[in-house]
Amino acid sequence: MEHDGAEKVEKLIVPEYDGTRPFFFKYRDYFLTMEHLERMKDVPSFEVREDDIWIVAFPKSGTTWIQEIVYLVMNNADTTKALQTTIDRRVPFFEFRMPGFKAISSLPSPRFIKSHLALSLLPDQMETKKPKTIYIYRNPKDIVVSYYSFFVKFLTYTKFTGNFEDFCRLFTEDKVHNGPWWKHVTEAWARRHDDNFLLLCYEDLQADLDKNVRIVAEFLGKSLTDEQVARIVKHCSFDSMKNNDTVNYEWLKDRGIARGETSFFRSGKVGDWKNHLSPDIVKRLDEIVATKLPEDFPVKDTLSM
Numbered sequence: 575m576e577h578d579g580a581e582k583v584e585k586l587i588v589p590e591y592d593g594t595r596p597f598f599f600k601y602r603d604y605f606l607t608m609e610h611l612e613r614m615k616d617v618p619s620f621e622v623r624e625d626d627i628w629i630v631a632f633p634k635s636g637t638t639w640i641q642e643i644v645y646l647v648m649n650n651a652d653t654t655k656a657l658q659t660t661i662d663r664r665v666p667f668f669e670f671r672m673p674g675f676k677a678i679s680s681l682p683s684p685r686f687i688k689s690h691l692a693l694s695l696l697p698d699q700m701e702t703k704k705p706k707t708i709y710i711y712r713n714p715k716d717i718v719v720s721y722y723s724f725f726v727k728f729l730t731y732t733k734f735t736g737n738f739e740d741f742c743r744l745f746t747e748d749k750v751h752n753g754p755w756w757k758h759v760t761e762a763w764a765r766r767h768d769d770n771f772l773l774l775c776y777e778d779l780q781a782d783l784d785k786n787v788r789i790v791a792e793f794l795g796k797s798l799t800d801e802q803v804a805r806i807v808k809h810c811s812f813d814s815m816k817n818n819d820t821v822n823y824e825w826l827k828d829r830g831i832a833r834g835e836t837s838f839f840r841s842g843k844v845g846d847w848k849n850h851l852s853p854d855i856v857k858r859l860d861e862i863v864a865t866k867l868p869e870d871f872p873v874k875d876t877l878s879m
């Protein structure tokens with residue numbers, strides 16, 4: 575894979591800000607915020623380990639859910655241990671400023687690492703060290719609702735001044751952080767048969783969490799008892815995680831990063847988009863699914879499908 579040094583990154587910047595939009599910049603094929611773009615120069619050379627476990631997803635696709643499941647599977651369903659430390663410390667966010675590349679580099683093995691970067695933007699050594707990688711995808715209609723709620727209403731530091739419809743339109747134009755969604759998931763689809771790769775789907779977890787915990791455990795080479803699986807399933811229900819202060823990101827409110835009146839655990843449903851999206855946005859998203867995804871890519875935007 576080609577290395578992109580700082581100089582080349584600078585040349586790839588395409589300003590999209592017109593006073594109503596957040597600052598997104600195009601890096602290779604993806605839109606990133608300036609903050610993330612600045613760190614991209616250190617990404618290609620980041621040292622990957624064979625025993626890392628990477629959790630990769632487009633934002634709002636169920637990343638936190640998988641982070642907690644992976645942590646528990648790898649720690650024999652020790653929920654007491656999980657409840658001692660917030661998820662951002664147990665499974666750090668790779669490209670975020672906290673804790674940063676240096677801190678992640680010095681973590682003991684096995685490291686659990688979360689990233690929202692598309693697979694093609696991850697460190698070069700992902701291809702040679704081949705760490706186990708779990709990717710979760712979700713239907714774009716629920717994602718855009720969840721994304722607006724998180725990016726505009728939950729976080730305090732984003733500068734989006736448009737309304738919900740504006741945000742949805744930007745999403746359909748691929749111009750949201752980590753967009754295009756369809757390209758992000760298509761890259762994962764192409765990897766679905768790789769031995770070190772597990773592709774999961776948010777809607778499948780909703781339909782049968784027990785089964786998906788077992789799939790994760792098998793992929794990670796862990797043998798769990800039925801009682802351990804049941805404990806993970808209970809701990810990882812929406813209501814349990816919403817009320818769990820080590821995963822619900824309520825601590826961001828104390829740091830002034832998130833607003834008091836909103837919740838990271840918003841709805842946790844499949845098909846909630848029906849209560850929010852306009853017919854025009856539904857049409858645009860259906861078009862993206864129909865024309866930009868591989869033909870056999872299964873997108874489930876209701877639970878009955």
Ligand SMILES: Nc1ncnc2c1ncn2[C@@H]1O[C@H](COP(=O)(O)OS(=O)(=O)O)[C@@H](OP(=O)(O)O)[C@H]1O
Pocket residue numbers: 631632633634635636637638639716719720721723724810811812813815838839840841842843846
């Ligand atoms: N346990 C469980 N059950 C059902 N749904 C769950 C669960 N955990 C997280 N979620 C929902 O996932 C959405 C957040 O996605 P991410 O964790 O990927 O967000 S982030 O991008 O990492 O910020 C967000 O979706 P919405 O509720 O639709 O906004 C969360 O509520």
